[in-house]
Amino acid sequence: MENLSQIAFVSTHFPYPDLSKISDLIYYEGPILSHFINKEGKDLLYLWIDSDSKHNRWLIFEVDRNSLINYLYKNISLRDLVSKNRKDFLLISDINENLISEFNNLIQKENLPEIYLPKEDSYFEFSIPAIYTNSLEEEYLHSLVNDSISLKIENKSNKYLSAVKVDNLLIVLKNVKQSFTNFISINFKKDFTSEDFVNLNFDTLFSTVIKDSELLMPNLEYGSFCASFTTDYLMSKEISPKIQQWRKDTFTRFKNEVIEANFDINSLQILLEKYDEYDRKAIYSPILEISKDSNDYKISITDSSFKKVKKTLTPISKPIQEKLVPKVQLLEPEKQELLFQIIGIGEKVNEQPKISKKNILETKELNYAEISQSTNTISYHDNELYLKEQFDFKVVYDRGTYIIDYSPFEIHIENSNFESAKNSFYKSIIDLYIHLTNADENQLSLKDIGFKNELLNIISIPNIKN
Protein backbone atom coordinates (compact mmCIF):
# COMPACT_ATOMS: atom_id res chain seq x y z
CA MET A 1 0.00 0.00 0.00
CA GLU A 2 1.08 3.60 -0.51
CA ASN A 3 3.01 5.16 2.34
CA LEU A 4 0.91 8.07 3.65
CA SER A 5 3.23 9.29 6.39
CA GLN A 6 4.58 12.26 4.38
CA ILE A 7 1.32 13.34 2.79
CA ALA A 8 -1.38 12.82 5.43
CA PHE A 9 -2.11 13.58 9.07
CA VAL A 10 -2.71 10.72 11.47
CA SER A 11 -6.08 10.90 13.13
CA THR A 12 -6.18 9.27 16.55
CA HIS A 13 -9.85 8.42 16.26
CA PHE A 14 -12.32 7.45 13.59
CA PRO A 15 -14.25 10.68 12.93
CA TYR A 16 -17.51 9.09 11.75
CA PRO A 17 -18.92 6.94 14.59
CA ASP A 18 -22.39 5.33 14.56
CA LEU A 19 -22.73 4.81 10.85
CA SER A 20 -25.58 2.91 9.26
CA LYS A 21 -25.06 1.27 5.91
CA ILE A 22 -27.59 2.29 3.27
CA SER A 23 -26.35 0.11 0.45
CA ASP A 24 -23.41 -1.08 -1.59
CA LEU A 25 -23.43 0.99 -4.76
CA ILE A 26 -20.73 -1.03 -6.51
CA TYR A 27 -20.16 -4.64 -5.53
CA TYR A 28 -17.85 -7.11 -7.21
CA GLU A 29 -16.91 -10.13 -5.14
CA GLY A 30 -17.07 -7.66 -2.27
CA PRO A 31 -18.05 -4.06 -1.75
CA ILE A 32 -16.17 -1.52 -3.88
CA LEU A 33 -18.26 1.58 -3.17
CA SER A 34 -20.70 1.74 -0.25
CA HIS A 35 -23.08 4.39 1.02
CA PHE A 36 -23.37 5.05 4.75
CA ILE A 37 -25.25 7.64 6.75
CA ASN A 38 -24.41 8.97 10.20
CA LYS A 39 -26.71 10.04 13.05
CA GLU A 40 -26.87 13.61 11.80
CA GLY A 41 -27.99 12.38 8.38
CA LYS A 42 -24.67 13.06 6.65
CA ASP A 43 -24.10 10.85 3.63
CA LEU A 44 -20.71 9.17 3.38
CA LEU A 45 -19.19 7.08 0.65
CA TYR A 46 -16.63 4.34 1.31
CA LEU A 47 -14.45 3.66 -1.73
CA TRP A 48 -12.16 0.64 -1.56
CA ILE A 49 -8.77 1.79 -2.85
CA ASP A 50 -6.09 -0.67 -1.72
CA SER A 51 -5.21 -3.68 0.43
CA ASP A 52 -2.36 -5.66 1.95
CA SER A 53 -2.37 -8.99 3.75
CA LYS A 54 -3.96 -7.50 6.88
CA HIS A 55 -5.96 -4.46 5.87
CA ASN A 56 -8.35 -3.09 3.35
CA ARG A 57 -7.79 0.58 2.71
CA TRP A 58 -10.88 2.75 2.18
CA LEU A 59 -11.23 6.34 1.07
CA ILE A 60 -14.11 7.83 3.06
CA PHE A 61 -15.72 11.12 2.12
CA GLU A 62 -18.89 13.11 2.65
CA VAL A 63 -21.21 13.67 -0.27
CA ASP A 64 -24.30 15.83 -0.55
CA ARG A 65 -27.51 14.20 -1.73
CA ASN A 66 -27.71 16.21 -4.95
CA SER A 67 -24.21 15.19 -6.03
CA LEU A 68 -24.98 11.58 -5.17
CA ILE A 69 -28.08 11.64 -7.39
CA ASN A 70 -26.08 13.22 -10.17
CA TYR A 71 -23.44 10.51 -9.81
CA LEU A 72 -26.02 7.70 -9.92
CA TYR A 73 -27.55 9.28 -13.03
CA LYS A 74 -24.10 9.48 -14.67
CA ASN A 75 -24.03 13.26 -14.77
CA ILE A 76 -20.86 13.50 -12.75
CA SER A 77 -18.02 11.06 -12.30
CA LEU A 78 -16.79 9.48 -9.09
CA ARG A 79 -13.50 11.27 -9.68
CA ASP A 80 -15.37 14.60 -9.50
CA LEU A 81 -17.17 13.51 -6.31
CA VAL A 82 -13.71 13.02 -4.78
CA SER A 83 -11.61 15.77 -6.34
CA LYS A 84 -14.32 18.46 -6.21
CA ASN A 85 -15.51 17.45 -2.77
CA ARG A 86 -16.63 20.33 -0.53
CA LYS A 87 -14.30 19.13 2.20
CA ASP A 88 -10.61 19.86 1.84
CA PHE A 89 -9.61 16.81 3.86
CA LEU A 90 -10.72 13.26 3.13
CA LEU A 91 -10.29 10.23 5.34
CA ILE A 92 -8.21 7.18 4.49
CA SER A 93 -8.92 4.31 6.84
CA ASP A 94 -7.12 0.96 7.05
CA ILE A 95 -9.68 -1.58 8.22
CA ASN A 96 -8.63 -5.01 9.46
CA GLU A 97 -10.25 -8.43 8.95
CA ASN A 98 -12.47 -7.87 12.00
CA LEU A 99 -13.78 -4.70 10.35
CA ILE A 100 -11.99 -2.51 12.94
CA SER A 101 -10.59 0.75 11.68
CA GLU A 102 -6.95 0.49 12.82
CA PHE A 103 -5.26 3.44 11.13
CA ASN A 104 -6.91 6.68 10.13
CA ASN A 105 -5.30 9.41 8.07
CA LEU A 106 -6.70 12.74 7.03
CA ILE A 107 -5.40 13.74 3.64
CA GLN A 108 -5.84 16.89 1.59
CA LYS A 109 -7.63 16.20 -1.68
CA GLU A 110 -4.69 17.56 -3.65
CA ASN A 111 -2.28 15.14 -1.94
CA LEU A 112 -4.27 12.03 -2.69
CA PRO A 113 -1.99 9.67 -4.66
CA GLU A 114 -3.17 9.43 -8.28
CA ILE A 115 -3.52 5.65 -7.94
CA TYR A 116 -6.22 6.24 -5.30
CA LEU A 117 -8.26 8.56 -7.50
CA PRO A 118 -10.97 7.13 -9.78
CA LYS A 119 -10.22 7.73 -13.45
CA GLU A 120 -11.78 10.55 -15.50
CA ASP A 121 -14.26 8.11 -17.01
CA SER A 122 -15.53 6.85 -13.64
CA TYR A 123 -19.24 7.31 -14.37
CA PHE A 124 -21.74 5.02 -12.64
CA GLU A 125 -22.07 2.10 -15.05
CA PHE A 126 -23.98 -0.14 -12.65
CA SER A 127 -27.61 -0.77 -11.68
CA ILE A 128 -29.00 1.71 -9.20
CA PRO A 129 -29.88 -0.38 -6.10
CA ALA A 130 -33.65 -0.73 -5.64
CA ILE A 131 -33.51 1.03 -2.26
CA TYR A 132 -32.74 4.30 -4.07
CA THR A 133 -35.22 4.28 -6.90
CA ASN A 134 -38.31 5.56 -5.01
CA SER A 135 -36.44 8.08 -2.92
CA LEU A 136 -34.49 9.21 -5.97
CA GLU A 137 -37.71 9.92 -7.83
CA GLU A 138 -38.80 12.12 -4.94
CA GLU A 139 -35.38 13.74 -4.80
CA TYR A 140 -35.51 14.28 -8.56
CA LEU A 141 -38.86 16.06 -8.40
CA HIS A 142 -37.64 17.99 -5.39
CA SER A 143 -34.50 19.08 -7.23
CA LEU A 144 -36.59 20.09 -10.27
CA VAL A 145 -38.77 22.30 -8.07
CA ASN A 146 -35.76 23.71 -6.24
CA ASP A 147 -34.01 24.75 -9.43
CA SER A 148 -37.13 26.10 -11.08
CA ILE A 149 -38.48 29.55 -11.86
CA SER A 150 -41.74 30.05 -9.95
CA LEU A 151 -44.27 32.47 -11.37
CA LYS A 152 -47.60 33.65 -10.02
CA ILE A 153 -50.11 34.97 -12.55
CA GLU A 154 -52.99 37.08 -11.24
CA ASN A 155 -55.73 39.28 -12.63
CA LYS A 156 -55.16 42.96 -12.13
CA SER A 157 -58.86 43.53 -11.48
CA ASN A 158 -61.01 41.65 -9.01
CA LYS A 159 -63.64 40.96 -11.63
CA TYR A 160 -63.21 37.18 -11.41
CA LEU A 161 -61.70 37.26 -7.92
CA SER A 162 -58.38 35.41 -8.28
CA ALA A 163 -59.39 33.33 -11.32
CA VAL A 164 -57.09 33.87 -14.30
CA LYS A 165 -58.33 34.04 -17.89
CA VAL A 166 -57.27 31.00 -19.89
CA ASP A 167 -56.20 33.20 -22.81
CA ASN A 168 -53.84 35.16 -20.55
CA LEU A 169 -52.44 31.98 -19.12
CA LEU A 170 -51.78 30.55 -22.58
CA ILE A 171 -49.98 33.73 -23.65
CA VAL A 172 -47.72 33.66 -20.58
CA LEU A 173 -46.88 29.97 -20.96
CA LYS A 174 -46.26 30.32 -24.69
CA ASN A 175 -44.03 33.39 -24.32
CA VAL A 176 -41.92 31.95 -21.47
CA LYS A 177 -41.41 28.79 -23.48
CA GLN A 178 -40.56 30.73 -26.64
CA SER A 179 -38.05 32.91 -24.85
CA PHE A 180 -36.43 29.88 -23.22
CA THR A 181 -36.22 27.87 -26.46
CA ASN A 182 -34.64 30.82 -28.24
CA PHE A 183 -32.24 31.34 -25.34
CA ILE A 184 -31.13 27.68 -25.45
CA SER A 185 -30.74 27.67 -29.27
CA ILE A 186 -28.77 30.91 -29.36
CA ASN A 187 -26.47 30.00 -26.49
CA PHE A 188 -25.80 26.47 -27.73
CA LYS A 189 -24.48 27.86 -31.00
CA LYS A 190 -22.47 30.45 -29.10
CA ASP A 191 -20.93 27.97 -26.66
CA PHE A 192 -20.18 25.02 -28.93
CA THR A 193 -18.87 24.27 -32.37
CA SER A 194 -18.79 20.98 -34.24
CA GLU A 195 -15.15 20.61 -33.18
CA ASP A 196 -16.28 20.16 -29.56
CA PHE A 197 -17.95 16.87 -30.39
CA VAL A 198 -15.80 14.41 -32.24
CA ASN A 199 -17.84 11.59 -33.86
CA LEU A 200 -21.15 13.40 -33.29
CA ASN A 201 -23.16 15.18 -35.94
CA PHE A 202 -23.42 18.74 -34.62
CA ASP A 203 -26.83 19.45 -36.20
CA THR A 204 -28.32 16.21 -34.89
CA LEU A 205 -26.88 16.97 -31.46
CA PHE A 206 -28.32 20.49 -31.59
CA SER A 207 -31.78 19.13 -32.44
CA THR A 208 -31.55 16.61 -29.59
CA VAL A 209 -30.56 19.28 -27.09
CA ILE A 210 -33.47 21.49 -28.15
CA LYS A 211 -35.85 18.53 -27.98
CA ASP A 212 -34.61 17.52 -24.53
CA SER A 213 -34.76 21.07 -23.23
CA GLU A 214 -38.54 21.08 -23.01
CA LEU A 215 -39.77 23.45 -20.37
CA LEU A 216 -41.40 21.40 -17.59
CA MET A 217 -43.84 22.41 -14.86
CA PRO A 218 -42.92 20.32 -11.82
CA ASN A 219 -45.19 22.23 -9.44
CA LEU A 220 -48.54 23.94 -9.85
CA GLU A 221 -50.96 25.70 -7.55
CA TYR A 222 -54.37 27.06 -8.33
CA GLY A 223 -56.46 29.89 -7.06
CA SER A 224 -54.52 32.48 -8.83
CA PHE A 225 -52.29 30.45 -11.16
CA CYS A 226 -48.84 29.55 -9.86
CA ALA A 227 -46.42 27.45 -11.84
CA SER A 228 -42.80 26.42 -11.58
CA PHE A 229 -40.83 26.13 -14.78
CA THR A 230 -37.67 24.16 -15.23
CA THR A 231 -35.92 21.81 -17.60
CA ASP A 232 -34.66 18.31 -17.00
CA TYR A 233 -30.95 17.74 -16.87
CA LEU A 234 -30.87 14.31 -15.25
CA MET A 235 -33.04 11.92 -17.20
CA SER A 236 -31.72 12.44 -20.72
CA LYS A 237 -28.69 10.23 -20.49
CA GLU A 238 -27.98 9.87 -24.18
CA ILE A 239 -26.09 13.14 -24.41
CA SER A 240 -22.65 13.63 -22.98
CA PRO A 241 -22.20 14.75 -19.34
CA LYS A 242 -20.66 17.96 -20.72
CA ILE A 243 -24.00 18.81 -22.38
CA GLN A 244 -26.00 17.86 -19.28
CA GLN A 245 -23.96 20.26 -17.19
CA TRP A 246 -24.29 22.93 -19.88
CA ARG A 247 -28.09 22.54 -19.87
CA LYS A 248 -28.22 22.90 -16.12
CA ASP A 249 -26.01 26.00 -16.21
CA THR A 250 -27.95 27.46 -19.13
CA PHE A 251 -31.26 27.20 -17.30
CA THR A 252 -29.71 29.11 -14.39
CA ARG A 253 -28.40 31.69 -16.87
CA PHE A 254 -31.90 32.01 -18.37
CA LYS A 255 -33.23 32.64 -14.87
CA ASN A 256 -30.61 35.30 -14.17
CA GLU A 257 -30.27 36.94 -17.59
CA VAL A 258 -33.92 36.94 -18.63
CA ILE A 259 -36.62 36.24 -16.04
CA GLU A 260 -35.01 37.74 -12.95
CA ALA A 261 -32.77 40.22 -14.78
CA ASN A 262 -32.46 43.79 -13.53
CA PHE A 263 -31.93 45.85 -16.60
CA ASP A 264 -29.65 48.42 -15.03
CA ILE A 265 -27.01 50.09 -17.18
CA ASN A 266 -24.23 47.63 -16.33
CA SER A 267 -26.31 44.49 -16.86
CA LEU A 268 -27.71 45.93 -20.07
CA GLN A 269 -24.24 46.64 -21.39
CA ILE A 270 -23.23 43.03 -20.76
CA LEU A 271 -26.31 41.77 -22.61
CA LEU A 272 -25.69 44.15 -25.53
CA GLU A 273 -22.17 42.83 -25.88
CA LYS A 274 -23.22 39.22 -25.52
CA TYR A 275 -26.20 39.05 -27.88
CA ASP A 276 -26.75 40.80 -31.20
CA GLU A 277 -30.03 42.60 -31.87
CA TYR A 278 -31.64 39.57 -33.53
CA ASP A 279 -30.75 37.31 -30.60
CA ARG A 280 -31.98 39.89 -28.10
CA LYS A 281 -35.27 40.27 -29.92
CA ALA A 282 -35.76 36.48 -30.00
CA ILE A 283 -35.01 36.12 -26.29
CA TYR A 284 -36.47 39.25 -24.70
CA SER A 285 -39.49 40.20 -26.83
CA PRO A 286 -41.72 37.40 -25.51
CA ILE A 287 -40.92 38.40 -21.92
CA LEU A 288 -41.42 42.14 -22.52
CA GLU A 289 -44.75 41.26 -24.12
CA ILE A 290 -46.05 39.58 -20.95
CA SER A 291 -44.66 42.36 -18.72
CA LYS A 292 -46.56 45.17 -20.47
CA ASP A 293 -48.50 47.66 -18.38
CA SER A 294 -51.53 47.32 -20.63
CA ASN A 295 -51.95 43.61 -19.85
CA ASP A 296 -54.92 42.86 -17.59
CA TYR A 297 -52.81 40.37 -15.61
CA LYS A 298 -49.64 40.70 -13.61
CA ILE A 299 -46.81 38.22 -13.10
CA SER A 300 -44.72 37.84 -9.96
CA ILE A 301 -41.61 35.78 -9.39
CA THR A 302 -42.02 33.82 -6.16
CA ASP A 303 -40.16 31.31 -4.05
CA SER A 304 -40.71 27.63 -4.87
CA SER A 305 -43.70 27.40 -2.49
CA PHE A 306 -45.34 30.42 -4.22
CA LYS A 307 -45.72 32.07 -0.79
CA LYS A 308 -43.10 34.79 -0.97
CA VAL A 309 -43.05 37.26 -3.87
CA LYS A 310 -39.45 38.04 -4.85
CA LYS A 311 -40.20 40.45 -7.65
CA THR A 312 -43.03 41.58 -9.91
CA LEU A 313 -42.41 41.62 -13.64
CA THR A 314 -42.81 45.26 -14.57
CA PRO A 315 -42.28 46.98 -17.90
CA ILE A 316 -38.75 48.27 -18.34
CA SER A 317 -38.21 51.92 -19.22
CA LYS A 318 -38.61 52.88 -22.87
CA PRO A 319 -34.97 53.95 -23.47
CA ILE A 320 -33.69 50.66 -22.06
CA GLN A 321 -36.31 48.71 -23.97
CA GLU A 322 -35.27 50.41 -27.22
CA LYS A 323 -31.68 49.43 -26.60
CA LEU A 324 -32.49 45.91 -25.51
CA VAL A 325 -34.92 45.13 -28.29
CA PRO A 326 -34.43 47.55 -31.18
CA LYS A 327 -37.00 47.51 -33.93
CA VAL A 328 -35.51 44.95 -36.29
CA GLN A 329 -37.25 42.58 -38.60
CA LEU A 330 -36.43 39.03 -37.57
CA LEU A 331 -35.26 36.83 -40.37
CA GLU A 332 -36.76 33.40 -40.65
CA PRO A 333 -34.18 30.95 -39.34
CA GLU A 334 -32.60 29.01 -42.17
CA LYS A 335 -34.04 25.53 -42.24
CA GLN A 336 -31.56 22.76 -42.78
CA GLU A 337 -32.58 20.14 -45.25
CA LEU A 338 -31.96 16.53 -44.18
CA LEU A 339 -32.32 13.39 -46.23
CA PHE A 340 -34.38 10.48 -44.89
CA GLN A 341 -34.92 6.96 -46.07
CA ILE A 342 -38.36 5.58 -45.38
CA ILE A 343 -38.97 1.84 -45.14
CA GLY A 344 -42.59 0.81 -45.16
CA ILE A 345 -45.17 -1.63 -46.43
CA GLY A 346 -47.31 -0.47 -49.32
CA GLU A 347 -48.50 -1.16 -52.82
CA LYS A 348 -47.82 0.00 -56.37
CA VAL A 349 -50.36 2.39 -57.82
CA ASN A 350 -49.72 3.33 -61.47
CA GLU A 351 -46.22 1.88 -61.13
CA GLN A 352 -45.53 4.25 -58.21
CA PRO A 353 -45.02 3.05 -54.62
CA LYS A 354 -47.75 4.12 -52.21
CA ILE A 355 -47.20 3.79 -48.45
CA SER A 356 -49.69 5.12 -45.97
CA LYS A 357 -48.28 6.89 -42.89
CA LYS A 358 -49.27 4.11 -40.51
CA ASN A 359 -47.35 1.53 -42.55
CA ILE A 360 -44.01 3.32 -42.27
CA LEU A 361 -41.75 0.93 -40.36
CA GLU A 362 -38.57 2.95 -40.13
CA THR A 363 -37.33 6.42 -40.99
CA LYS A 364 -33.56 6.72 -41.16
CA GLU A 365 -31.57 9.90 -41.48
CA LEU A 366 -28.92 9.40 -44.17
CA ASN A 367 -25.45 10.86 -44.38
CA TYR A 368 -24.84 9.54 -47.88
CA ALA A 369 -27.11 8.46 -50.72
CA GLU A 370 -27.05 8.11 -54.49
CA ILE A 371 -30.36 9.24 -55.98
CA SER A 372 -31.21 8.26 -59.58
CA GLN A 373 -33.11 10.90 -61.54
CA SER A 374 -34.56 10.88 -65.00
CA THR A 375 -36.44 13.37 -67.15
CA ASN A 376 -37.85 13.81 -70.65
CA THR A 377 -37.56 17.59 -70.56
CA ILE A 378 -34.76 19.81 -69.35
CA SER A 379 -36.32 23.09 -68.34
CA TYR A 380 -35.26 26.24 -66.54
CA HIS A 381 -37.57 29.23 -66.31
CA ASP A 382 -39.09 29.62 -69.82
CA ASN A 383 -36.45 27.63 -71.66
CA GLU A 384 -37.08 23.98 -72.40
CA LEU A 385 -35.24 21.21 -74.19
CA TYR A 386 -37.52 18.30 -75.16
CA LEU A 387 -35.52 15.10 -75.31
CA LYS A 388 -35.64 12.16 -77.72
CA GLU A 389 -35.25 9.66 -74.91
CA GLN A 390 -35.36 9.62 -71.15
CA PHE A 391 -32.30 11.41 -69.76
CA ASP A 392 -30.74 9.76 -66.68
CA PHE A 393 -28.38 11.31 -64.16
CA LYS A 394 -27.35 10.75 -60.56
CA VAL A 395 -27.55 13.10 -57.56
CA VAL A 396 -25.15 12.20 -54.75
CA TYR A 397 -26.10 13.34 -51.22
CA ASP A 398 -23.09 13.69 -48.94
CA ARG A 399 -23.62 15.14 -45.44
CA GLY A 400 -25.97 17.95 -46.33
CA THR A 401 -24.71 18.61 -49.87
CA TYR A 402 -26.35 17.45 -53.10
CA ILE A 403 -23.75 16.86 -55.80
CA ILE A 404 -24.40 16.35 -59.51
CA ASP A 405 -21.26 15.43 -61.39
CA TYR A 406 -22.12 14.93 -65.06
CA SER A 407 -18.89 14.16 -66.89
CA PRO A 408 -20.22 14.05 -70.53
CA PHE A 409 -20.73 17.85 -70.30
CA GLU A 410 -18.15 18.45 -67.56
CA ILE A 411 -20.83 19.92 -65.29
CA HIS A 412 -20.33 19.82 -61.52
CA ILE A 413 -23.03 21.19 -59.21
CA GLU A 414 -23.10 21.33 -55.41
CA ASN A 415 -26.01 22.72 -53.41
CA SER A 416 -27.53 22.21 -49.98
CA ASN A 417 -31.03 22.03 -51.51
CA PHE A 418 -32.11 19.16 -53.74
CA GLU A 419 -34.38 21.15 -56.06
CA SER A 420 -31.82 23.97 -56.36
CA ALA A 421 -29.13 21.45 -57.29
CA LYS A 422 -31.36 20.01 -60.02
CA ASN A 423 -32.36 23.46 -61.30
CA SER A 424 -28.71 24.55 -61.46
CA PHE A 425 -27.91 21.41 -63.41
CA TYR A 426 -30.71 22.01 -65.91
CA LYS A 427 -29.69 25.67 -66.22
CA SER A 428 -26.09 24.65 -66.94
CA ILE A 429 -27.21 22.32 -69.75
CA ILE A 430 -29.48 24.98 -71.27
CA ASP A 431 -26.71 27.63 -71.02
CA LEU A 432 -24.32 25.21 -72.68
CA TYR A 433 -26.83 24.55 -75.44
CA ILE A 434 -27.43 28.28 -76.04
CA HIS A 435 -23.72 29.01 -76.03
CA LEU A 436 -22.82 26.18 -78.41
CA THR A 437 -25.66 26.74 -80.87
CA ASN A 438 -25.10 30.52 -81.04
CA ALA A 439 -21.34 30.31 -81.40
CA ASP A 440 -19.50 30.30 -84.69
CA GLU A 441 -18.75 26.65 -85.44
CA ASN A 442 -15.23 27.57 -86.53
CA GLN A 443 -14.53 29.14 -83.15
CA LEU A 444 -15.50 26.03 -81.19
CA SER A 445 -12.87 23.74 -79.73
CA LEU A 446 -12.93 20.03 -80.45
CA LYS A 447 -14.29 19.45 -76.97
CA ASP A 448 -17.12 21.96 -77.53
CA ILE A 449 -17.97 20.34 -80.84
CA GLY A 450 -18.16 17.02 -79.01
CA PHE A 451 -20.53 18.58 -76.42
CA LYS A 452 -22.64 20.14 -79.16
CA ASN A 453 -22.99 16.85 -81.06
CA GLU A 454 -23.88 15.04 -77.87
CA LEU A 455 -26.55 17.66 -77.05
CA LEU A 456 -28.05 17.66 -80.56
CA ASN A 457 -28.08 13.90 -80.36
CA ILE A 458 -30.35 13.84 -77.32
CA ILE A 459 -32.56 16.90 -77.98
CA SER A 460 -35.64 16.50 -80.13
CA ILE A 461 -37.19 20.01 -79.88
CA PRO A 462 -35.47 23.03 -78.31
CA ASN A 463 -37.78 25.74 -77.00
CA ILE A 464 -35.49 28.64 -76.13
CA LYS A 465 -37.28 31.94 -75.41
CA ASN A 466 -34.44 34.10 -74.10
Added chain:
Amino acid sequence: MDFKYKNIMLDVGIAEICPPTEAIPKELQAYRFIYEKIDDDRNFKPVYIKKPQRFNDKSDVDKCSGFGISLYKSEEHAIKKYTILANVVQNIGKTIGTHLAKGQILNDFGVVTPIDDEGHFDLHESDTCNLHNNFTVIKKIA
Protein backbone atom coordinates in the same frame (compact mmCIF):
# COMPACT_ATOMS: atom_id res chain seq x y z
CA MET B 1 -24.48 -34.02 -8.46
CA ASP B 2 -22.48 -33.33 -5.31
CA PHE B 3 -21.20 -29.81 -4.93
CA LYS B 4 -17.73 -28.86 -3.74
CA TYR B 5 -18.84 -26.58 -0.88
CA LYS B 6 -21.98 -28.46 0.14
CA ASN B 7 -20.97 -28.80 3.80
CA ILE B 8 -20.18 -25.13 4.19
CA MET B 9 -23.47 -24.20 2.50
CA LEU B 10 -25.21 -26.48 5.01
CA ASP B 11 -23.46 -24.68 7.88
CA VAL B 12 -24.46 -21.29 6.46
CA GLY B 13 -28.04 -22.53 6.11
CA ILE B 14 -28.42 -22.01 2.38
CA ALA B 15 -27.99 -25.55 1.05
CA GLU B 16 -31.67 -25.75 0.17
CA ILE B 17 -31.61 -22.75 -2.13
CA CYS B 18 -28.06 -23.10 -3.39
CA PRO B 19 -27.14 -23.65 -6.18
CA PRO B 20 -30.27 -21.92 -7.48
CA THR B 21 -32.76 -24.09 -9.36
CA GLU B 22 -32.24 -22.19 -12.63
CA ALA B 23 -28.56 -23.21 -12.69
CA ILE B 24 -27.97 -26.16 -15.02
CA PRO B 25 -25.01 -28.19 -16.34
CA LYS B 26 -23.75 -26.66 -19.58
CA GLU B 27 -20.77 -26.83 -21.94
CA LEU B 28 -19.46 -23.42 -22.90
CA GLN B 29 -16.35 -21.32 -23.23
CA ALA B 30 -15.71 -19.02 -20.28
CA TYR B 31 -13.41 -16.19 -19.24
CA ARG B 32 -12.30 -15.28 -15.73
CA PHE B 33 -10.20 -12.62 -14.02
CA ILE B 34 -7.27 -14.32 -12.28
CA TYR B 35 -3.78 -13.60 -10.93
CA GLU B 36 -0.78 -14.19 -13.18
CA LYS B 37 0.18 -17.70 -12.06
CA ILE B 38 -2.59 -20.09 -12.96
CA ASP B 39 -1.97 -22.14 -9.78
CA ASP B 40 -2.32 -19.08 -7.52
CA ASP B 41 -4.49 -20.26 -4.65
CA ARG B 42 -6.84 -17.28 -4.98
CA ASN B 43 -7.71 -17.88 -8.64
CA PHE B 44 -10.57 -20.33 -8.46
CA LYS B 45 -11.82 -19.95 -4.91
CA PRO B 46 -15.33 -18.57 -4.51
CA VAL B 47 -15.38 -15.27 -2.69
CA TYR B 48 -17.40 -16.69 0.22
CA ILE B 49 -14.61 -19.20 0.88
CA LYS B 50 -11.95 -16.45 0.69
CA LYS B 51 -13.78 -13.72 2.64
CA PRO B 52 -16.86 -15.04 4.50
CA GLN B 53 -17.04 -11.86 6.62
CA ARG B 54 -18.04 -9.89 3.52
CA PHE B 55 -21.39 -11.64 3.59
CA ASN B 56 -22.40 -10.78 7.16
CA ASP B 57 -25.05 -8.30 6.00
CA LYS B 58 -25.98 -10.07 2.80
CA SER B 59 -29.12 -11.98 1.83
CA ASP B 60 -29.14 -15.75 1.30
CA VAL B 61 -29.28 -15.19 -2.45
CA ASP B 62 -26.13 -13.04 -2.27
CA LYS B 63 -24.44 -15.61 -0.04
CA CYS B 64 -25.27 -18.32 -2.57
CA SER B 65 -23.77 -16.23 -5.35
CA GLY B 66 -20.65 -15.98 -3.15
CA PHE B 67 -20.20 -19.75 -3.57
CA GLY B 68 -20.16 -19.44 -7.36
CA ILE B 69 -17.14 -18.79 -9.56
CA SER B 70 -17.67 -15.58 -11.56
CA LEU B 71 -17.25 -16.10 -15.29
CA TYR B 72 -17.93 -14.26 -18.55
CA LYS B 73 -19.15 -15.72 -21.82
CA SER B 74 -16.77 -13.69 -23.99
CA GLU B 75 -13.48 -11.84 -23.81
CA GLU B 76 -15.27 -8.60 -24.80
CA HIS B 77 -17.74 -8.86 -21.92
CA ALA B 78 -14.95 -9.60 -19.45
CA ILE B 79 -12.74 -6.72 -20.63
CA LYS B 80 -15.67 -4.29 -20.60
CA LYS B 81 -16.49 -5.13 -16.99
CA TYR B 82 -12.86 -4.95 -15.95
CA THR B 83 -12.44 -1.53 -17.57
CA ILE B 84 -15.52 -0.17 -15.79
CA LEU B 85 -14.23 -1.44 -12.44
CA ALA B 86 -10.69 -0.16 -13.09
CA ASN B 87 -12.13 3.29 -13.85
CA VAL B 88 -13.58 3.28 -10.33
CA VAL B 89 -10.60 1.73 -8.55
CA GLN B 90 -7.22 1.75 -10.22
CA ASN B 91 -6.05 -1.00 -7.84
CA ILE B 92 -8.90 -3.34 -8.77
CA GLY B 93 -6.33 -5.94 -9.90
CA LYS B 94 -5.28 -6.41 -6.30
CA THR B 95 -8.66 -7.80 -5.34
CA ILE B 96 -10.04 -9.52 -8.44
CA GLY B 97 -6.93 -10.42 -10.44
CA THR B 98 -4.67 -8.88 -13.02
CA HIS B 99 -4.99 -11.30 -15.94
CA LEU B 100 -7.69 -12.82 -18.10
CA ALA B 101 -7.95 -16.60 -18.42
CA LYS B 102 -9.95 -18.65 -20.88
CA GLY B 103 -11.31 -22.15 -20.38
CA GLN B 104 -13.93 -24.66 -21.40
CA ILE B 105 -16.72 -25.50 -18.96
CA LEU B 106 -17.95 -29.08 -19.29
CA ASN B 107 -21.22 -30.67 -18.16
CA ASP B 108 -19.66 -32.41 -15.19
CA PHE B 109 -18.00 -29.24 -13.84
CA GLY B 110 -21.18 -28.27 -12.00
CA VAL B 111 -24.10 -26.01 -12.82
CA VAL B 112 -24.08 -22.55 -14.37
CA THR B 113 -26.55 -19.73 -13.72
CA PRO B 114 -28.26 -18.01 -16.67
CA ILE B 115 -25.98 -15.53 -18.47
CA ASP B 116 -26.98 -11.95 -17.64
CA ASP B 117 -26.96 -8.83 -19.86
CA GLU B 118 -23.30 -8.21 -19.05
CA GLY B 119 -22.31 -11.70 -20.22
CA HIS B 120 -21.70 -12.79 -16.62
CA PHE B 121 -22.64 -16.07 -14.97
CA ASP B 122 -21.68 -18.14 -11.90
CA LEU B 123 -20.41 -21.70 -11.90
CA HIS B 124 -21.29 -23.73 -8.81
CA GLU B 125 -18.59 -26.40 -8.92
CA SER B 126 -19.19 -30.11 -8.56
CA ASP B 127 -16.92 -31.87 -6.09
CA THR B 128 -14.81 -33.27 -8.95
CA CYS B 129 -14.28 -29.97 -10.75
CA ASN B 130 -10.75 -28.60 -10.96
CA LEU B 131 -10.69 -25.36 -12.92
CA HIS B 132 -6.90 -24.87 -12.59
CA ASN B 133 -6.43 -27.63 -15.17
CA ASN B 134 -8.91 -26.24 -17.62
CA PHE B 135 -8.04 -22.55 -17.81
CA THR B 136 -5.07 -20.81 -19.41
CA VAL B 137 -3.95 -17.21 -19.03
CA ILE B 138 -4.50 -15.30 -22.27
CA LYS B 139 -3.53 -11.74 -21.39
CA LYS B 140 -2.61 -9.19 -18.75
CA ILE B 141 -5.46 -6.74 -18.19
CA ALA B 142 -4.36 -4.65 -15.20
